[in-house]
Amino acid sequence: MEKLHFNYQATQSIEHPIHIGVVASGDLEVIMKPTDKKRV
Numbered sequence: 001m002e003k004l005h006f007n008y009q010a011t012q013s014i015e016h017p018i019h020i021g022v023v024a025s026g027d028l029e030v031i032m033k034p035t036d037k038k039r040v
Contacts, residue, residue, distance in 0.1 A: 013034065020030035 014032060015034060017034070018032045020032060022029055
């Protein structure tokens with residue numbers, strides 16, 4: 001499995017990992033994880 005990590009600025013923090021959905025052909029899942037910074 002290949003993992004890609006991207007960082008984006010956030011306006012709200014998240015409390016626990018969030019499964020956003022499956023992208024395109026179903027080969028990529030989008031999961032956001034909480035951090036101690038204003039980023040997701």
